[in-house]
Amino acid sequence: xxxxxxxxxxxxxxxxxxxxxxxxxxxxxxxxxxxxxxxxxxxxxxxxxxxxxxxxxxxxxxxxxxxxxxxxxxxxxxxxxxxxxxxxxxxxxxxxxxxxxxxxxxxxxxxxxxxxxxxxxxxxxxxxxxxxxxxxxxxxxxxxxxxxxxxxxxxxxxxxxxxxxxxxxxxxxxxxxxxxxxxxxxxxxxxxxxxxxxxxxxxxxxxxxxxxxxxxxxxxxxxxxxxxxxxxxxxxxxxxxxxxxxxxxxxxxxxxxxxxxxxxxxxxxxxxxxxxxxxxx
Amino acid sequence: xxxxxxxxxxxxxxxxxxxxxxxxxxxxxxxxxxxxxxxxxxxxxxxxxxxxxxxxxxxxxxxxxxxxxxxxxxxxxxxxxxxxxxxxxxxxxxxxxxxxxxxxxxxxxxxxxxxxxxxxxxxxxxxxxxxxxxxxxxxxxxxxxxxxxxxxxxxxxxxxxxxxxxxxxxxxxxxxxxxxxxxxxxxxxxxxxxxxxxxxxxxxxxxxxxxxxxxxxxxxxxxxxxxxxxxxxxxxxxxxxxxxxxxxxxxxxxxxxxxxxxxxxxxxxxxxxxxxxxxxxxxxxxxxxxxxxxxxxxxxxxxxxxxxxxxxxxxxxxxxxxxxxxxxxxxxxxxxxxxxxxxxxxxxxxxxxxxxxxxxxxxxxxxxxxxxxxxxxxxxxxxxxxxxxxxxxxxxxxxxxxxx
Numbered sequence: 001x002x003x004x005x006x007x008x009x010x011x012x013x014x015x016x017x018x019x020x021x022x023x024x025x026x027x028x029x030x031x032x033x034x035x036x037x038x039x040x041x042x043x044x045x046x047x048x049x050x051x052x053x054x055x056x057x058x059x060x061x062x063x064x065x066x067x068x069x070x071x072x073x074x075x076x077x078x079x080x081x082x083x084x085x086x087x088x089x090x091x092x093x094x095x096x097x098x099x100x101x102x103x104x105x106x107x108x109x110x111x112x113x114x115x116x117x118x119x120x121x122x123x124x125x126x127x128x129x130x131x132x133x134x135x136x137x138x139x140x141x142x143x144x145x146x147x148x149x150x151x152x153x154x155x156x157x158x159x160x161x162x163x164x165x166x167x168x169x170x171x172x173x174x175x176x177x178x179x180x181x182x183x184x185x186x187x188x189x190x191x192x193x194x195x196x197x198x199x200x201x202x203x204x205x206x207x208x209x210x211x212x213x214x215x216x217x218x219x220x221x222x223x224x225x226x227x228x229x230x231x232x233x234x235x236x237x238x239x240x241x242x243x244x245x246x247x248x249x250x251x252x253x254x255x256x257x258x259x260x261x262x263x264x265x266x267x268x269x270x271x272x273x274x275x276x277x278x279x280x281x
Numbered sequence: 282x283x284x285x286x287x288x289x290x291x292x293x294x295x296x297x298x299x300x301x302x303x304x305x306x307x308x309x310x311x312x313x314x315x316x317x318x319x320x321x322x323x324x325x326x327x328x329x330x331x332x333x334x335x336x337x338x339x340x341x342x343x344x345x346x347x348x349x350x351x352x353x354x355x356x357x358x359x360x361x362x363x364x365x366x367x368x369x370x371x372x373x374x375x376x377x378x379x380x381x382x383x384x385x386x387x388x389x390x391x392x393x394x395x396x397x398x399x400x401x402x403x404x405x406x407x408x409x410x411x412x413x414x415x416x417x418x419x420x421x422x423x424x425x426x427x428x429x430x431x432x433x434x435x436x437x438x439x440x441x442x443x444x445x446x447x448x449x450x451x452x453x454x455x456x457x458x459x460x461x462x463x464x465x466x467x468x469x470x471x472x473x474x475x476x477x478x479x480x481x482x483x484x485x486x487x488x489x490x491x492x493x494x495x496x497x498x499x500x501x502x503x504x505x506x507x508x509x510x511x512x513x514x515x516x517x518x519x520x521x522x523x524x525x526x527x528x529x530x531x532x533x534x535x536x537x538x539x540x541x542x543x544x545x546x547x548x549x550x551x552x553x554x555x556x557x558x559x560x561x562x563x564x565x566x567x568x569x570x571x572x573x574x575x576x577x578x579x580x581x582x583x584x585x586x587x588x589x590x591x592x593x594x595x596x597x598x599x600x601x602x603x604x605x606x607x608x609x610x611x612x613x614x615x616x617x618x619x620x621x622x623x624x625x626x627x628x629x630x631x632x633x634x635x636x637x638x639x640x641x642x643x644x645x646x647x648x649x650x651x652x653x654x655x656x657x658x659x660x661x662x663x664x665x666x667x668x669x670x671x672x673x674x675x676x677x678x679x680x681x682x683x684x685x
Contacts, residue, residue, distance in 0.1 A: 013443040020440070024302070024433040025309055028426070032310040034318040034366040036374075039329045041358050044351055045342060067346040096336075096344050167403050168344065198340035198403040201347050201382055206404075 043093075047071050049078035050089035057250070060087035063104075063113035065243070067094045068222040069269050076262050083258045097170055105130055108248045112259065116172070116243040127246070134247035134256075135263045138271045141219040142173050142236040147207070151214060151234035155187045163189065164203050164212035167196035173240060174203065178216040181236050204228070218242075222270050242271070256280075291438075298437055302430035310426050314370050315393060315415050322362070322376060323396045326411060330355070331398060334381065334409075339402040341382065352381040364415070370422040374415040381409070388412045441466065447473045454487055482514050489518050490525070501525060512642060513550050520552070527551075538646055538663075539671040540565055542603050549646050554637050556630070559609050562600050563626040567648070568670050569599075571663045572677075578662035581653045582624070588617030603676075620658075627661065 047070065053059055060077065064070055074092040077083050097115055104110060105124040112134070120127050144151045151157065166174035182189065195212055197203040207215045208228065216236060217223060245263055247256075257280035334355075336342055343351070359376035377388035392412035400407050444452055444466070452469035456462065472480060486501055514532035517523050523531070531551040539548040545561045547554050556564065571578035583589035597613035600606070612622070627648055635643040649664045663670070 010443055013440065016440050017437055020433055020436050021302070021305075024306065024429060028306055028310050028429060029313050031368040031425070032313040032317075032366065032370055034314050034321065034364045034369070034371050036318060036321045036325060036362055036364055039325050039358070039362070041329060041333065042354060044333055044348075044354060065345065067343060067348055094343070094346070096340075096342075166344075168340065196403055198338070199344045201341065202402070202404050205383065 045095060046091060046093040047074055048089060048091040049074050050084060053089050058087060059089040059091055061110045062090070062092040063100065063110040064092065064094050065097055065114055069266055070094050073262060073266050076265065077258070080258055083255055086252065086255050108250055111248045111251050113246050114243055115246065116241070120246060131246040131248055133244050135245040135260060137242045137244065138267055139239045139241055140271050141238050142177055142216055142240045143219055144214050144234040144236060145217050145228060146214045146232040147210060148213060150232045153181070153185050153234065158182070158187045158189060161213040162193050162195060164195050164197060164206050164215040166200065166203060167198055173218045174200065174216055177236060177240065220271050295434060295438055299430055299434040302433050303427050306426040306430050310370060310422065311417065314366070318364050318371055318374055318415055319394055319396060319413055322374070322413065323398070326396065327398055331400060335400040335402065335407070347382065349384070352378060352384050352386055355381070356386065368421065368425055370418055370425070371415045372418040374413060377412045379410045379412060390414045444469060445473065479511060482511050482518070485515060486518055500529070516638065516642065517552060536645060537669050537671060538568065538665045540568065540673065542673065542676060549638065554634065556633055559606055560626045560629040560633065562603060562605050563623070564630050565672070566596055566599055567663045568672060571665065572667050572670055572672065574667065578667070579660045580662065581656055581660040582620040582658050583618055584658065585620055588619045590617035593618035
């Protein structure tokens, strides 16, 4: 036998083998493809305490705008036996101010919510049909802070500075008020000197790394934990109103005092100034 | 009926193919499973998780908070994910978000893969890195893939192997003679595995017997696998009057020398050979001596000047009994057995047998010679051993009586 006689005509056979392996891989692909239907995610912007209840109206629902002290507010209510007798369960949710809708107000989705009066009126001019203004938060001070030198409210000083603000035009402290005061003082900043950020964390970071020279910061206790290396401050306003608490008409008078007490406690923890005295003891 | 390849070799081939396919399938199935799980997870994270971290407007949902516990709570939710599939080869997957709003957390497991999701914020694109690790459901994964590999292996083994060009040659030859395709394929495989004399014989067979039919071809192939004596088969095939089965009988039978006196014929190894009358009878006489074992079958040539009268009478008697040539009988009776006569007849036999059997096969049925020490003359005997010689029973007693 010569060499060519042992060379096999492999092509048709090879094609058949390849076809078998291809079918095998296709079957493997079909049966081994995996799927995941849904992620089981918790609600990251709410907190509940007390004993769970299915009974309608037995859960006290609160809406606020920041997580700061929200958990302790709920816990405080849960630990109050008189309050728990009426509301065995308390839930609190924190969302941006624009989370609130007309539906929420008409449906009385929350028993107690925090917002600015003008915002609430803007959403639901007749909100008083469902809610009453229950508690005003104390005023707070808003300041410019600077890394380099003492800020001054004049065009010359600001002409050398880049300022950082939140891009949210509904934010009183980080957007409206700082721009208002600059306008009022006749200071015109070119657009390139204002950098807008999407959240306070990014804003503070940009300030700390020197990307912006000045930012507005509310002087509140909750901000005391934020480490700013700046030493220089300039008052923007002493009379900033953070907003008010609105209480649903559905909430019985029996718990009003408990709520007043807890909100006063809340104010003490969050703001520099105390809230007004209440009649409750 | 048909020779099969050794079972061990087949087993080795099957095991090798199965092992290779299993390896390929295990890798491929795991790759498919993890890639599809990863892609499904990537979509879910994008649709379900990311909106709870970054709003559509590009700001963080918790715009005013730096929530230190958020990353931990998200990772807690992503720790155990149940995966489904037609064949749930993954028992569970774990995910881990490694960075969130400036916080970093290393996963507690060794990750296999990573998913990167990007969200645009007013500060630019923000990347989120998710590490994944999936663990197989071992019994299901290994079991299913090994079974699938075994299934594919058995199909591959059932595929007809390609023929070598040598095999194709035989395949065509056999097909031309009407052997059915499948059988021709198997036989062609067999033929190339035969020793080359067998293949040569087959070639000769097809050359010599172009009209041979299916059964003959199959018969020959099968017979060849019984390893007949090739030299005898070739020889038999050259005789066209001998049918294939007869030729195979010749090739498969042992060495033998069989006398058929009424036809003046010998069957050597089953092959019939017709001989001239007188040499045939001398051949028979030597064979009888070999069977009877007188002097181990040896016969010393008579001296040139003194013919052997006794032996001459013995041979003439045998010739007479078997219708021998009258002149030969008379010569023996009148002049006795001459050395020359013996030499001539042996020489004649040698010529006859060699012409039929050839130089290689003939000597076994001819004479051996040696010098007798006492007389100084040459003695001869039939080379074929006594037990290989067959003479009809009716001749043996008559000869024996005649000799006595």
